[in-house]
Amino acid sequence: MRLLSSDEPTADDNTDPLHGKSRTLGLLALASLLAMALWFSGSAVVPQLTAEWNLSGGQQSWMTMSVQIGFVVGALLSASLNVADRLPAHVFFAASALTGAVVNAAVAIVAPGPWSAIGFRFLTGVTLAGVYPPGMKLVATWCKEDRGEGIGLLVGAITVGSALPHLLNALPVFEGTGGLPPWRTIVLIASGLAVVGAGIAFLFLEEGPYLSKATGFNWHHAGEGLRSTPPRLANFGYLGHMWELYAMWTWVPIFLLASYEAAGWSEQMARIAGFSVIAVGGVGGYLAGRLADRLGRTRITAWSLAVSGTCALIAGLFLSMPGVLTVLCLVWGFAVVADSAQFSAAVSELTDPRYVGTALTVQTCLGFLLTLVTLRAVPPLVDGLGWAGTFPFLAIGPAFGLWSMMRLRELPEATQMASGNR
Numbered sequence: 001m002r003l004l005s006s007d008e009p010t011a012d013d014n015t016d017p018l019h020g021k022s023r024t025l026g027l028l029a030l031a032s033l034l035a036m037a038l039w040f041s042g043s044a045v046v047p048q049l050t051a052e053w054n055l056s057g058g059q060q061s062w063m064t065m066s067v068q069i070g071f072v073v074g075a076l077l078s079a080s081l082n083v084a085d086r087l088p089a090h091v092f093f094a095a096s097a098l099t100g101a102v103v104n105a106a107v108a109i110v111a112p113g114p115w116s117a118i119g120f121r122f123l124t125g126v127t128l129a130g131v132y133p134p135g136m137k138l139v140a141t142w143c144k145e146d147r148g149e150g151i152g153l154l155v156g157a158i159t160v161g162s163a164l165p166h167l168l169n170a171l172p173v174f175e176g177t178g179g180l181p182p183w184r185t186i187v188l189i190a191s192g193l194a195v196v197g198a199g200i201a202f203l204f205l206e207e208g209p210y211l212s213k214a215t216g217f218n219w220h221h222a223g224e225g226l227r228s229t230p231p232r233l234a235n236f237g238y239l240g241h242m243w244e245l246y247a248m249w250t251w252v253p254i255f256l257l258a259s260y261e262a263a264g265w266s267e268q269m270a271r272i273a274g275f276s277v278i279a280v281g282g283v284g285g286y287l288a289g290r291l292a293d294r295l296g297r298t299r300i301t302a303w304s305l306a307v308s309g310t311c312a313l314i315a316g317l318f319l320s321m322p323g324v325l326t327v328l329c330l331v332w333g334f335a336v337v338a339d340s341a342q343f344s345a346a347v348s349e350l351t352d353p354r355y356v357g358t359a360l361t362v363q364t365c366l367g368f369l370l371t372l373v374t375l376r377a378v379p380p381l382v383d384g385l386g387w388a389g390t391f392p393f394l395a396i397g398p399a400f401g402l403w404s405m406m407r408l409r410e411l412p413e414a415t416q417m418a419s420g421n422r
Contacts, residue, residue: 017208017209018142018208018209020206021142021208024138024142024204024205024206024208025139025142025143025150025153027200027204027205028135028138028139028154028157028201028205029153029154029156029157030157030197030200031093031097031135031197031198031200031201031205032131032132032135032154032157032158032161032197033157033158033160033161033164033197034097034161034193034194034196034197034200035093035096035097035100035128035131035161035193035194035197035198035201036128036131036132036157036158036161036162036164037161037162037164037165037190037193037194038097038100038101038104038124038127038128038190038191038194039067039124039128039161039162040064040162040163040164040165040166040249040250040278041104041107041165041186041187041190041191042063042064042067042107042117042121042124042187043063043064043165043250044165044166044168044169044186044253045165045169045183045186045187046060046063046254047254047257048182048183049063049114049117049183052183053113053114055114057379057380057383058376058379059114059118060379061250061375061376061378061379062114062118062121063117063118063121064246064250064375065371065372065375065376066118066119066121066122066125067121067122067124067125067128068125068246068368068369068371068372068375069122069125069368069369069372070121070122070123070124070125070126070127070128070129071125071126071128071129071132071368072125072129072364072365072368072369073122073125073126073129074125074126074127074128074129074130075129075133075361075364075365075368076361076365077126077129078129078130078133079358079361083130088207089134089135089137089138089141089205089207090134090138090201090202090205090206090207091202092130092134093130093131093134093135093138093198093201093205094198094199094201094202095130095198096127096128096129096130096131096134096198097127097130097131097194097195097197097198097201098194098195098198099127099130100124100127100128100130100131100191100194101191101192101194101195101198102191103120103123103124103127104120104121104124104187104190104191104194105187105188105191106120107120107121107124107187108183108184108185108187108188108191109184109188132158133364135154135158136151136154136344138205138207138208139151139153139154140210141207141208141209141210142208142209142210143208143210144210145293146293147293147345148289148290148292148293148297148341148342148345149286149289149290149293150289151289151341151344151345152285152286152287152288152289152290152292152341153285153286153289154341155282155285155286155289155337155340155341156281156282156283156284156285156286156289157282159278159279159281159282159284159285159337160278160279160282162249162278163275163276163278163279163281163282164190164193164275165186165190166253166271166274166275166278167272167275167279168181168186168189168190169181169186169271170268170271170272170274170275172268223362226362228350228351229411229413230350230408230411230413230414230416231346231347231350231351231359233404233405233407233408233411234343234346234347234350234404234405234408235343235347235363235366236400236401236404237301237305237339237343237346237401237402237404237405237408238343238344238347238363238367238401239366239367239370239397239400239401240305240397240398240399240400240401240402240404241301241305241336241339241340241343241367241397241398241401242367242368242370242371242397243370243371243373243374243394243396243397243398243400243401244308244309244312244336244374244394244395244397244398245336245337245340245371246368246371246374246375247371247374247375247377247378247394248308248312248332248333248336248394249278249336250375250378251378252274252277252315252329252332252333253270253271253273253274253275253277253278254274255315255316255319255387256270256273256274256277256322256325256326256329257270257271257274258319258387259318259319259320259321259322259325260273260322262319262320262322263320263322265322270322273326273329276330276333277326277329277330277332277333278333279333280330280333280334281333281334281336281337281338282337283334284304284333284334284335284336284337284338285337285338285340285341287338288300288304288338288339288341288342289341289342292342292345296409297342297345297346298346298405298406298408298409298414299409300338300339300342301339301342301343301346301401301405302402302405302406302409303335304335304336304338304339305339305398305399305401305402305405306398306402307331307332307335308332308335308336308398309395309397309398309399309402310395311328311329311331311332311335311336312332312391312392312394312395312398313391313392313395314328315328315329315332315387315391316386316387316388316389316390316391316392317388319386319387319388343363344360344363344364346408347359347360347363348360349416350413350416374393374394374397377393378390378393381393
C-alpha cells in the first residue's frame, strides 16, 4: 500500500513533515476498525435476542436504528460545541471509543430487556460520532493529493470493523441459544475491541502537517450545501447511497441465514457469509478511493451505484440458491460501500470553504436519518412481499444517486473535484 505521491520526499528523512505518515494512517485504520465493532454488535446478535426477549420486527430494527439516531445527535452536538477544534482529534477519538465501549457493555451487563438495551445502543451511537469524523479529520491532516485514497482506507477499515460482530457470532467458541455463542459474550468482546482501539488512538496517533482550523458548524449556513446545484447533486448522490447501505448491511446477513437454513446448509457458514458480505466492502472502499483520485469521483460513484442497485433488484430472486446468492451478495457488499467516501470528498471540493464543516455535518446527519426509513421498512415489507419483493425497494436509492451523479458530471463545476477528474 502506498500513500505518498511521487513528488513527496521519502519518509526515511526525519526532517520530512510527512515522516511517519504510513505508520500513522495504518494505526488509525486499525484503531477505527476495532472501535467500529461497536456499531453492529447489537444487530449481529438479533437471532439470540429474539429468542431470549421475543423481539418484534420493529424492535429488531431499533437495535440498529437507535445507533443511527444516536450518531446524528452526537454529530450535531459535537459540531455545535466545536469539540473537534477544542480537543486534539486523537484524544477525542480515544475518549469517544472508550465511552462507547462502556455504554455498549451495559447492554450485556445491565439491560433487563429490549427497550433499555435500545437506550444503551442509542448512547453508543452518540459516542461513535466521536470516532468516525475525527478519524476523517486525521486523514485530512496527512493527505492532500491522495486524500481520496486516505479516506478510502479509513472507510475500508470502518467497514471491516462494522462486520466484526458477525464474525464473532460465527465462531464456534461457545455453545449457547440455538448453537450460537451467548449474545452477551459477543457484545462484551466488541466493547473490549473498542477499548484496544481507544488505547491505540491515544498512545500512537498524531495530527499531520496539513492540520488547519476547520470551518465550524453554523446553523445559519446549514442549507448552503443544498442551495447550489453542484454540492446539492453530490448530496443527492450520498442520500441515494445511504438509502441502501445500512438496510443492506443490517438485513442481508439475516436474509443469508434464512436462505442457508431453507437449503439445509450450515448456519455457521451463513454467519461467516454475512460477515464476508459486509467486510468485502472494506476492499471496495479503499480501491474506489484510489481510483476516484485518478479516474474521477462521478465515474467511480456512478459505477458503484449501478452495480449495487442491480444487485438489490435481483438478490431476492435467489433465496433458494444460497451458493449463487452468496456470490451475488459479495459483489453487492463490495459495490455498496465503494462510493461512500467519495460523496464527502465531493462536497468538500464543491462547497465554499467557509461552509465545508457545516456542509459535511448536514450531509452526514441527513444521510443517517434517511437510513431510518429503509431500516424500519424492511420487516413489514418482507412479511407482505417476501425477500424478492423487498430488496428492489432499496434499489430506489442507487437509481436516484446515479441520476444525480450523471447530472453533476455534466456541469463545468465538476472539474473542481479530484484535481480536475470528474
